[in-house]
Amino acid sequence: MSFKSVACQERVVELFQNAIRNNHLAHAYIFAGQEGVGKTSFSRELAKAIFCKHPGLDACDTCNNCQRIASDNFSDLFFILPEKNSRVIKIEQLKYFQDILKVKPLESKYKMVIIQSADKMNEEASNCLLKTLEEPPSYAIIILIVTSLESVRETVRSRCQIVRFSPLSVAVVKNILVNQFKLDNKQAERLAFISNGSIERATLLSGTHALEKKNWLVDRLLKLEINDNLTFSKELFNEWHIQDLDILEEKRSHVKELLFSFLMYYRDLLACKIGNDKLPIYHTDWRDALAARSRLLSEDVLFRILNTIKTSLEYLDYNANITLLLENMITKILHLQCDQRMSS
Ligand SMILES: [Zn+2]
Known part of the structure; x- marks a missing residue:
């Protein structure tokens, strides 16, 4: 997979291709949009484009770096997500996040940290995040993934570039269900219709x-x-x-x-x-x-x-x-x- 495989988010792809071309990547982004529209998978494709051994506007998807990113095994890329059975990012996880960013990248000029459910953080964790956002190290690329922008504190929001992800169209969800999940046409169409533009919901519903x-x-x-x-x-x-x-x-x-x-x-x-x-x-x-x-x-x-x-x-x-x-x-x-x- 690479940018080419990202469904329905052409605007977002273009935004980042421009940033890569002009060497203008920001230190912190908020990826906002409802569940299941591909925010997390996009951030992985972005990591590939940035860390790929063949620099360009899209990842080659075959080099060693691209493959290690696909299998969650690349030393300058980190994911932070709520622990199993918890819905919030805890303060200990934010401290870990700070520790990660204190160490310089090992293999490239960037270090990328992706925080899932960043809109579900308590006050203490939010403060901790804010401290890093105020003075991020020069090599940091921080991505906060949220479903509700309103739940992110204004002080955090103002320090990030906001990237909005739109819901997927019924036709796109249907195609993904047919091609990737092998559902039959009729069922895929009905599930796509009730999924509200979210592939995650559609696949959840199918089972x-x-x-x-x-x-x-x-x-x-x-x-x-x-x-x-x-x-x-x-x-x-x-x-x-x-x-x-x-x-x-x-x-x-x-x-x-x-x-x-x-x-x-x-x-x-x-x-x-x-x-x-x-x-x-x-x-x-x-x-x-x-x-x-x-x-x-x-x-x-x-x-x-x-x-x-x-x-x-x-x-x-x-x-x-x-x-x-x-x-x-x-x-x-x-x-x-x-x-x-x-x-x-
Ligand atoms: Zn590559």
Whole structure:
């Protein structure tokens, strides 16, 4: 792999090819964009282009350096990521990061450190990072990978060049699923559609009976009634196997997927409502049922339900009690739907 293999991020590739050509690489970058759009794989390709034994605008991908970078075995390139089962970068890891940068590069003129989930750092770790960013050694190239730029402190942000990664198009995700993951056309297309431009989500979804679960949810939501409150949560937890997950992080990513499915269902209702059946929707197989359902709800209620789901998504990263979060969301949605029907 090299820059040539980077999907859909031509703007970013061009930016770095210019920087390499003009010898203008910055000391610190923030790579920002949603999960699964290729930020980490791009940073590896960038490392190859910088450290390749055949200098140029792209890596040769065959020399010893390129191969060692591909197998995580190059002495001037370091990755720092949250430890297993933790979502945050800890202060000890930032101290390690500082130690790495104190030592001059061994094999080239740069030393590159890539920090994953750099938006998930506590105050102490952030301060530690800031100290290095204030006076980086001349050979340092620091890359902070984040999904949310808002969660990065302004003092950190202002010392980095910000590089935004856009979501991948449905066609690109579909092609990757067909060519690299060998999925059949129809399945790849549906997964690409619900993956929100993220190849990571699409591949995750492909292995988890995601489509069946999503189909079940749409069928069930179409029949949802106010007195379903308690039973619906239980059904949901069973059908989506949320109970069975012991590891908090797994549970969190599972529930995140579920919330995205809720979001898409209600987005479809809104599209049916305001688009007179002409706006594109995700669940095309249910178009008539969705249109009928959307006539029972006002635009205002649909917006409020969508906001409720979005707020739950935001809380998900901070809330330890995921079950309660989900139950509260369902209760709120049911009340919003019911209030409207009583008043109409
Ligand atoms: Zn090379």
